[in-house]
Amino acid sequence: MMFKAAGRLTLRPKGRPKVSTRTMGDSLAEGGVATSYPAFGAIGGRAKAWLRVSLLFAASLIVAQQSVAQVTAPGTVIRNSGNVAYQAGAATRTTASNEVTLAVQPMPARAGISLARYEATASSASTAGPTQCQTTSGFMPLMRPAPQGLGELDPLLPIPMQDTGVAHAGDPIFVRVVDMDRNSDGAVVESVDVRVTAPATGDAEVLRLAETGPNTGVFVGYIVTGTDATAADCTLQVQRNSQIDATYVDPTDNTDAAQADALVDPFGLVFDSQTGGPINGARVRLINDATGQPATVFGDDGVSRYPSEMVTGQLVADQGGTQYSLPAGVTISLG
Numbered sequence: 001m002m003f004k005a006a007g008r009l010t011l012r013p014k015g016r017p018k019v020s021t022r023t024m025g026d027s028l029a030e031g032g033v034a035t036s037y038p039a040f041g042a043i044g045g046r047a048k049a050w051l052r053v054s055l056l057f058a059a060s061l062i063v064a065q066q067s068v069a070q071v072t073a074p075g076t077v078i079r080n081s082g083n084v085a086y087q088a089g090a091a092t093r094t095t096a097s098n099e100v101t102l103a104v105q106p107m108p109a110r111a112g113i114s115l116a117r118y119e120a121t122a123s124s125a126s127t128a129g130p131t132q133c134q135t136t137s138g139f140m141p142l143m144r145p146a147p148q149g150l151g152e153l154d155p156l157l158p159i160p161m162q163d164t165g166v167a168h169a170g171d172p173i174f175v176r177v178v179d180m181d182r183n184s185d186g187a188v189v190e191s192v193d194v195r196v197t198a199p200a201t202g203d204a205e206v207l208r209l210a211e212t213g214p215n216t217g218v219f220v221g222y223i224v225t226g227t228d229a230t231a232a233d234c235t236l237q238v239q240r241n242s243q244i245d246a247t248y249v250d251p252t253d254n255t256d257a258a259q260a261d262a263l264v265d266p267f268g269l270v271f272d273s274q275t276g277g278p279i280n281g282a283r284v285r286l287i288n289d290a291t292g293q294p295a296t297v298f299g300d301d302g303v304s305r306y307p308s309e310m311v312t313g314q315l316v317a318d319q320g321g322t323q324y325s326l327p328a329g330v331t332i333s334l335g
C-alpha cells in the first residue's frame with residue numbers, strides 16, 4: 001500500500017476483515033523509502049462484524065503511489081494513522097489506530113568529487129561556505145578565500161568557479177562533493193568532511209564542506225594553498241609541478257569513496273592574471289637560457305624529442321609518437 005507522504009490517511013472499511021489486527025503502509029518518496037505500521041488495537045478479537053473495504057480508498061492508494069514517488073525531501077516526517085468503522089449488530093463502531101511518525105530517508109547514492117578554481121567568466125557559480133578546517137583544537141572556520149590580485153570573496157555568496165586539473169599556489173582551490181544520501185534532512189544545511197593532501201610536501205588538511213542549500217546534496221568548500229605551511233594549519237603547503245589530492249569517503253558507507261587531483265603550477269601553464277583562468281591558444285616557445293636557442297626537450301620516455309614550441313590547449317606529440325593531453329593552458333608537464 002502506498003500512503004501519501006505527510007498526509008493523514010483515514011481508512012473506512014465496511015466489510016468483513018481479511019486481515020486480523022493490523023494494516024500496513026509503505027511510503028515512497030524521491031530520495032527515500034519509509035515504511036510504517038499503524039496498529040489497530042483489538043479489532044480482530046471483536047470483529048465478527050461485516051467489513052467492506054471501500055473501493056474508493058483502494059483507488060486513492062493507486063493515485064498516491066504515482067504522485068509521492070516524486071518530490072518528498074529527505075527528513076520529511078510522515079504521520080500515519082488509520083480509522084476503521086464497522087457494524088456490530090445495529091451499532092456502528094469506529095476504532096482508531098495509534099499514530100506512527102517517521103522521517104523519509106535518502107536513497108543510497110554514490111559520491112562524486114571535483115576541484116575547481118576561481119574564474120570570473122565561468123558559466124557556473126556556487127557558494128563555498130562556511131568552510132571549516134580541522135586543527136588540534138577541533139574544527140575552525142576558515143578565513144575567506146582570496147584569489148591573488150582579486151582580494152577576499154564572500155563564500156556565502158555564489159562564486160564563479162571552473163572545474164580544473166591545475167591549481168595556482170597562493171590561490172584557493174575549491175572542492176565540490178556531490179553525495180545525495182548525505183542530504184538526510186531537506187530542511188537543514190548539512191556538511192561532509194574531505195581530506196586534501198599534497199604528497200610532495202607531506203602536508204594534509206581535513207575540510208568540512210557545507211551543503212550549498214538545505215536540500216541539494218552538494219557540498220562545496222575551499223582550501224588556501226601556499227608554499228610555506230605546516231600540517232593542520234588550514235593552509236595546504238604545495239610545491240610547483242606537484243599534485244594535490246582531495247579524498248572523500250561517505251561516513252556511512254566506506255565503499256563509497258571519491259578522489260580528485262590537480263597539478264600545482266605545472267611548467268608551461270599560461271593563465272590570465274585578471275580572471276585566473278588558463279589560456280588556450282597561446283603559442284609557447286621554450287628557450288635554452290644559456291644559448292638563447294630553442295630548448296632541447298624530451299618526452300616521457302626520456303629519449304623521444306618533445307617540441308620546443310607548442311600551442312596551449314592542443315594535443316602535443318613527441319617524435320616517438322606519444323601524445324600528451326594536458327590540462328587547459330598547459331604546454332608541458334615535468335611531473
Ligand SMILES: [Ca+2]
Nearest residue numbers: 109179250256
Ligand atoms: Ca553516499
Ligand SMILES: [Ca+2]
Nearest residue numbers: 183185188214
Ligand atoms: Ca540537507
Ligand SMILES: [Ca+2]
Nearest residue numbers: 230231233235
Ligand atoms: Ca598545512
